[in-house]
Amino acid sequence: MLNKEQEAEIQEMEKEVDTTLLDWMLSLTPMQRLKVAERYAEAAWRLQNAPRHVRLSCDAASSAEPSS
């Protein structure tokens, strides 16, 4: 079970949930939601099994500073 600190942290995080993404998911049918899950998993596994240079370029892209 959660301790007090964890509970407080989760309650704080609840305020930061991106509700637009929830709105979008809830607008989909159950089958469409399942396909979203499937595509996410497919991409994650593909990345995990990708050659190292592909993973490195993805890491670099995700950690790049946004241009002003």
Added chain:
Amino acid sequence: MPPDTFDYPAMLRVLLNHQVEFIVIGGVCAMLHGSSMGTVVVDIVPARHEENLKRLQAALTELHAYYREHPPGRILPNAERLNTTGHHLLMTSAGALDILGTVAGGIGYNDLIDSTVDVELEPNLRITMVTLPMLIQLKQETNRAKDRLALPILRQLLQRAQNDIP
């Protein structure tokens, strides 16, 4: 190696065609409830009586399942091996599938079945998954970092459902 393309509806259809009794839990269940948090596997809790485990073995054979932490074909799931409270981390021709004998410190199929809801994905493709309150309870009891990360979204969804916000 995982297959190039995953096919979750096909995976679930094979399980249902073999009349396997199972409950979908975890990240896919969360996404079916409306969570936007991605997951990389389908988690199911099967009934662990002998007949069901034989049906599960037949379904897994059709799905070319193997223990994904070992080379393909090295160790294959069978009814005897599946009859444990532990977790079986498999890769199939339709995607990664985790078969969980029990969850959250000993909760099994019979404990969960009264806290489930059926979802029709398409005609003749109806699956059983845990309710949102039960999913939240399981996440709280399991209490790994990734479970805690999922909780804010799941609680938001529950709040919306309770307030009847579409």
